Amino acid sequence: MLDTLTANSAKLAADTLKQVAAGQGEKDNWIMHHVLDADKLDFKPFFEIQLPHFSLFGIDISITKHVVFMWLASLLLIILMIKVSKSYKKSLIPKGVTNFFEVFIIFVRDEIAKPTIGTGYQQFVPYLLTAFFFILFCNFLGLVPFSATATSNISVTATLAISSFLVTQISGMRKNGIFGYFKGLVPHGVPIALVPVMAVVEFIGLFTKPFALAIRLFANMTAGHIIIFALISLIFVMKTVYVAPVSIALALFIYLLEILVALLQAYIFTMLSSLFIGMAVHQDH
Template sequence: MALKKYIAYIALFLVFLLPTISFCADNQEKEPFNINELIDEHIGDSHDFHLFDYKGHAYSMPLPIILYTNNGLVTFLSSEFHHDNKGTVVVEKDGQQFVRYKEDIYYATAGTPLSLDEKGKVTNSRPLNFSITKNVFSLFLISVLLVLIFTSVARSYKKNPKAPKGLAGVLEPIVLFVRDEIAIPNIGEKYYNRYMPYLLTVFFVIWTGNLFGLIPFFPFAGTVTNNIVFTGMLAFFTLLLTIFSGNKHYWKHIFAPPGVPVWILPIMIPIELLSIFTKPFALMIRLFANMTAGHIIALSLISMIFIFNSVWVSPVSIIFTVFMQTLELLVAVLQAYVFTLLSALFIGQAVVEEH
């Protein structure tokens, strides 16, 4: 039994060490290590999933490029760019030419495909981009997974509503926690039930999305929550629910705060109106910043090996990286809880009755 434990520990160490060693060997043959490019590549969105490198050639799973251009809708696979991300490969479709630069699609210009100004900003015009990127694909995958899970749970409850077993028994305490510790205390027993579908959806989508980004060596695990557009849309949905759920007492508090002298109202009303939008803005930034910061710290710790150009730094980097990844498991559920809690709090402020 002790021998098996030692073998398991060695295997776990090699799982984290071997990719680092292979990256070191590969890095020595190429251009100097750039930590900014590494971090941008891993936390940024992409039009394909990078799988592995073999004999100097990158292998990836292409994703659909969907562009609305001057000549209508244009679709093709990202593999036609041949892994180019610097605007040198031109793809021609329907009489139009396109280049990809830092994961953005531009119209190619005559002569020089990509034009940059003195500050390095691209001057090419861009089509409307509706492509299925890495984060979009991950969101679809998470949605399908959650639908399958809760469909199975629903069937389980139909068969045995009093004593759920298996997956239903695991998820029931979580659902009850969201109801009893988040929804009811913040929204109230009278109105909480109508908002439970939204709160449960937000909680499980964020939690699952956070966990997907922590799966090691899984190429299709994009962290959707470190994309500010995704977190912004979730916050926007909370804003809409808050605005359309607001009763007369809520709006009275905005435009005529009780107990406030009349001469202060011109100051208070703009502040109260601004608070309607600052609350979801804080939701958006909090979730985005926390998840992005965790990934940047983990990548920075691994990058210490290449910055110091010494394999002897790897044990320290790997130990701290494993610690950070373990901590991220807690952060994953904590951020889902905080976002759901604050959403329920903002909605509760809108539906609360006057005391």
């Protein structure tokens, strides 16, 4: 079900992309220009900052726009969270910023990790919290004008999904033993004849989970931006200023929706990661 949905949306995206690539010249590619990664920080019409290029063992590891905003998100996150943790040293009663972040921290711990992982959930809470807040901050940074959304880049979301995948597999193997873990992949009560098929399906299922995680986050974060740009570009496509109020109203609506999506996607990514970890650790459920 999930896969078909993803496939459909991917097909749609592919068609659109092909059209964009085939039918229009460079001039009309400004939507992609805003959504894609770049090697400079774009503060048009004021100025641009050219970012340095690096390479390591033949791999291009240039600092790109998305890297910068990823770092910015991480820096913000570190500063804020250390501030929060320090405030607990003064008093156990939360106040101000601490109160605000405590809601999320407790939510991740009690509503995400606890019910989905069950016993022994404590050791996964730091990972889930980091993933949640990193995605949340990247998502929200993407809503700031002149910024970029690191989580709308497939490389970033894939890396996050792979790290969730690794945490899932390693914790599953550590809990059940490597052999026990793979044996436990096939659910109990499956007819013997079906076991080989199920084993293959379940094994592939291991990899589709992080794939879905990566694509979901990437597609959600990209789609909103593309829609906003498309709505704004209506003004220029139709070459009339009278469409501007409609465009802007709709773009504002999508922007507000993006705020919801930013929060929701951070939650969904964390929730599903936690669910997968729970399924790997407690295979009998």
